[in-house]
Amino acid sequence: MPASAIRKLVPFADEAKSKGIKVFHLNVGAPDIKSPQCVLDAVRNNKLDHVSYSNSAGMMELRKAFAEKYYRKAGINIDPSELIVTTGGSEGIDIALQIACDEGDELLVMEPFYTNYYTFCYLNKINLKVVHTDISTGFRVPSIDEFEKLVTPRTKAVLVSNPGNPTGTLYSKEDMLALGDFCKKHDLFLISDEVYREFCYSDEPHFSAMNIPGLEQNVILLDSVSKRYNLCGVRIGCIISHNKDVIASALKFGQSRLCAPVYGQIATLGAMDTPDSYFEATKKEYIARRDYALGRLNAMEGVYSPVPGGAFYTIAQIPVDNAENFCKWMLTDFNYNGMTTMVTPAQSFYRTPGCGINHIRLAYVLEVPELEKAMDALEAGLKAYPGRMI
């Protein structure tokens, strides 16, 4: 089992804190925004006196509420029977990969990608093959020829995250339709991870893979309430598909772990009443954070980061010999007026050898005044780092 690259620096951060250094966490996508009040109330006012198993597919009341109160509004038309509640988005990834691929089958993913995609491929012995996207083009979807080159008889699925973690790239309707045509041509599953759907910063509405015409039997939608409602800890997500075999198979996996957490399901039922104003305020806040963080990053000597169109991450190229060493050094050997900044070395988001060695991922999950201090420390660290390459 591979260790989490994102979490491997945590002991050094703990050590820095124990020495009294203030650490700004831009390393994980754990936002600082409150969960909606209606969620907190739903849990505090719950009437359960016996927390028994729910249905393995999820509480029917929740599946209905998802379909009617959330997805319909998001322009995704599904029947409650086409949705299985999962224990977070993580379980959804694990189950979807096992449904789409047997051992030794191949999955196509654009790099840089969310590292747990690799973890679950590793555990399920699925061969993850990457299509490279480059920082120099803002991580845009490359020509479909790049996907065609990788197709073999064992290719079973494409997995895409839109908007993407770790790049923040927002794919257009045209991008998604092109991927859809490719999947249709080769009869591949298109597994679409859309957990950052609410975090899109252009005027175009988000285009879901569920709305690609004619691909209904191939699309598996992965979703999570973690980021949308700032509910990372409730561990509730879902798998959605119009393909009945996919749902029947997902239910079998669901039965093996009995049910998704019931208090999390109650919280999520409460979340269905979240007012639009919550999302509007959150989005406005993230645009301000993004604009501030990207402005600061691109003003630093030797640093480049394309401006992300969604989610709350960005990948930056920095002038260092090795980003992992730099990230560690920031925690073990550096502070700026008693403060330092923790970011994630990005090499583990790539599979192509040598790629991303001088890239970092930042999650702009702090308020602007905090971000300002975090950027000050990062800038000072880049200047002081012994392995600076400029």
Place this chain on the structure above:
Amino acid sequence: MPASAIRKLVPFADEAKSKGIKVFHLNVGAPDIKSPQCVLDAVRNNKLDHVSYSNSAGMMELRKAFAEKYYRKAGINIDPSELIVTTGGSEGIDIALQIACDEGDELLVMEPFYTNYYTFCYLNKINLKVVHTDISTGFRVPSIDEFEKLVTPRTKAVLVSNPGNPTGTLYSKEDMLALGDFCKKHDLFLISDEVYREFCYSDEPHFSAMNIPGLEQNVILLDSVSKRYNLCGVRIGCIISHNKDVIASALKFGQSRLCAPVYGQIATLGAMDTPDSYFEATKKEYIARRDYALGRLNAMEGVYSPVPGGAFYTIAQIPVDNAENFCKWMLTDFNYNGMTTMVTPAQSFYRTPGCGINHIRLAYVLEVPELEKAMDALEAGLKAYPGRMI
């Protein structure tokens, strides 16, 4: 992915109910007893305003409370760092098997066994080999020679459930020491599933595998709060081991799914204050149910069930051609004054071909007045069933 044998009759039960038939559920271990008030209060009074990720190993406060408030009292001495909070006992089984066994390795289990042991072996491509225990001897642990016969260089672990699901068998200290000697001799992991620890009906205290002298580096304890506190839906369990490599590995699996459900962890923290009177009342209630259910079963013509020493299940041999057909027929073709009883065909708890074909598993999870009606319907069904073999 194999379908759950336990859940495959559910649509027939739903159909019976839609026709107005009252179905008594003795088919799943979902008790009808209320969760402790301190748990319900802990959740209702929680002060969280942002449900963010907990540590992947579980909230430190909860790990400490488990060690100090629960395990110490249960006679199991552990440090909080030796415990990883899991998403229910199910995740614990999955993780422990993957830690102990690589693909193609062999696991020894006494049959009949909890069917999800097989599910997780199947998913992880672990070869489950069974040591038969027989209804005629009350499912006692057979001679260690039966285990010795199965040992190969690929044997990595023994998995035991004590008290056991589906048989309710309670293993003695001597049984556990003998299994411990066997594991020590061949340097195998002993994975001990003790989720029914509180449900022991003899005067002897429960003997945990954690207390087998000299086996500290080999024992992996699996636990869950589901049954103990009637909290099946919170999805909280744990993996415990004195072996640091086991815990380090379990943490990596924990990181891949980010964290266990936070509201479930809060509920479990509340559960640590459950008064002894709760367990005493529960135990007394289950002894009454067991005595009633077993008395009725063994008084039915052609039925035999050994009296279980723990948990809340029993396996009964019934006079039918095929227990699965009988269980289905009870739902589709039979009712007794508008009532019927749902039980689980037990063949899927065995791996030896032909074993258990006329066995059923009953969970005595209803109050005695309800059990009485359930037993009346079962008895009448056995008399009326066309495939009766007597």
